[in-house]
Amino acid sequence: MKTISNEQLTIQVSPHGAELCSIFANGKEYLWQADPAFWKRHSPVLFPIVGSVWENQYRNEGIAYTLSQHGFARDMEFTLVSEKEDEVRYHLVSNEETLRKFPFPFCLEIGYRIQGKQIEVIWEVKNTGEKEMYFQIGAHPAFYWPDFNADTQNRGFFGFDKEEGLKYILISEKGCADPSTEYSLELTDGLLPLDTHTFDKDALIIENEQIHKVTLYTKEKKAYLSLHFHAPVVGLWSPPAKNAPFVCIEPWYGRCDRAHYTGEYKDKDWMCDRITTMETHLRILKTMAPYAAINFIRNGMGYEEYLQEYARYRKIKPEELWETLNRIHESARGMKTLEDWLAYMDEYTRKLE
Numbered sequence: 001m002k003t004i005s006n007e008q009l010t011i012q013v014s015p016h017g018a019e020l021c022s023i024f025a026n027g028k029e030y031l032w033q034a035d036p037a038f039w040k041r042h043s044p045v046l047f048p049i050v051g052s053v054w055e056n057q058y059r060n061e062g063i064a065y066t067l068s069q070h071g072f073a074r075d076m077e078f079t080l081v082s083e084k085e086d087e088v089r090y091h092l093v094s095n096e097e098t099l100r101k102f103p104f105p106f107c108l109e110i111g112y113r114i115q116g117k118q119i120e121v122i123w124e125v126k127n128t129g130e131k132e133m134y135f136q137i138g139a140h141p142a143f144y145w146p147d148f149n150a151d152t153q154n155r156g157f158f159g160f161d162k163e164e165g166l167k168y169i170l171i172s173e174k175g176c177a178d179p180s181t182e183y184s185l186e187l188t189d190g191l192l193p194l195d196t197h198t199f200d201k202d203a204l205i206i207e208n209e210q211i212h213k214v215t216l217y218t219k220e221k222k223a224y225l226s227l228h229f230h231a232p233v234v235g236l237w238s239p240p241a242k243n244a245p246f247v248c249i250e251p252w253y254g255r256c257d258r259a260h261y262t263g264e265y266k267d268k269d270w271m272c273d274r275i276t277t278m279e280t281h282l283r284i285l286k287t288m289a290p291y292a293a294i295n296f297i298r299n300g301m302g303y304e305e306y307l308q309e310y311a312r313y314r315k316i317k318p319e320e321l322w323e324t325l326n327r328i329h330e331s332a333r334g335m336k337t338l339e340d341w342l343a344y345m346d347e348y349t350r351k352l353e
Helices: 096-101 272-285 290-300 303-314 318-331 338-352
Strands: 002-005 010-014 019-025 057-060 063-066 079-083 087-093 106-115 118-127 137-139 142-144 154-160 171-173 191-195 204-206 213-217 223-228 233-237 246-253
Touching (some): 010 106, 303 318, 318 338
Antiparallel strands (some): 142 246
8 A cells, every 4th residue: 555645635545456545634534445334445447348348248359258347457456666755656467367358458557646635547558469459447436425424315415517408327227328318417506416315226427528527515515525537428326225425426438338238349338449539530520511520420420320220229210310310411501610500500490480
């Protein structure tokens, strides 16, 4: 166990999983201390998957591999590679054991740096093989509820850097999600009230880069701690029906399988290689006029293949979707900018009303 500290903050990191095990500040412990009666971990790093793969199996180049929830890195011993007054880093290198579960050579480096009352979490994933590597990685820190009282229902509040239009999805079966059904996140005065029933249906999964900051508030609506992240997905979780003394805020570069997914590993939702591809596509789209952009989305980004899959999943005729998509596409013809097209669509909608 390594300890680093400054005048405001002390943290401890274990070589087992390179896991952050303690955050001590303001005279109290913030990080859950892994009581196995509720949950035996503190803040595991999830790699090379986030969540579960369907039936605990995935396929890479047609070969089936078995991998349990959240992958293997959290249960392996890491090697210390550097230690400073304000930073500690560990790494894990692939070996025969990992290659049996995950057929990609890699080096995973995990670090923690402190500055004032802030902790910066550092992940570096290096592909040490010759083939393109696909992976997911995520955080799973658990924080004590502020002023926890097991005899009351209220637990506090979550606040976000966006207050309107937030959507989430749920786990549906066997630890896998149903992304086809979205729910509205109902905020009160800009905050999400938290109680003993908030997580009765398991984690709330917020996708599509809707938020990049989550703040945990006390029952008196005083900010208690905040997480800032760039990850496109974040999970919010506390063990269902356990009245646990902690809650998790989990930024993910990845997500569990959609229920019944049996496709290739590289084609999983929120695969890291695909996230990088998406960023490239977005840069390309910024340079295009609306008609060309929609054409690129349909053909260059694989949206038409997605609609085929969606139609099969929803058991509807794909022709119904093509008809709507073709009308939308044609409406953008001749428009020079996105603003022009949106203005046209608004006017068209008003006429329909």
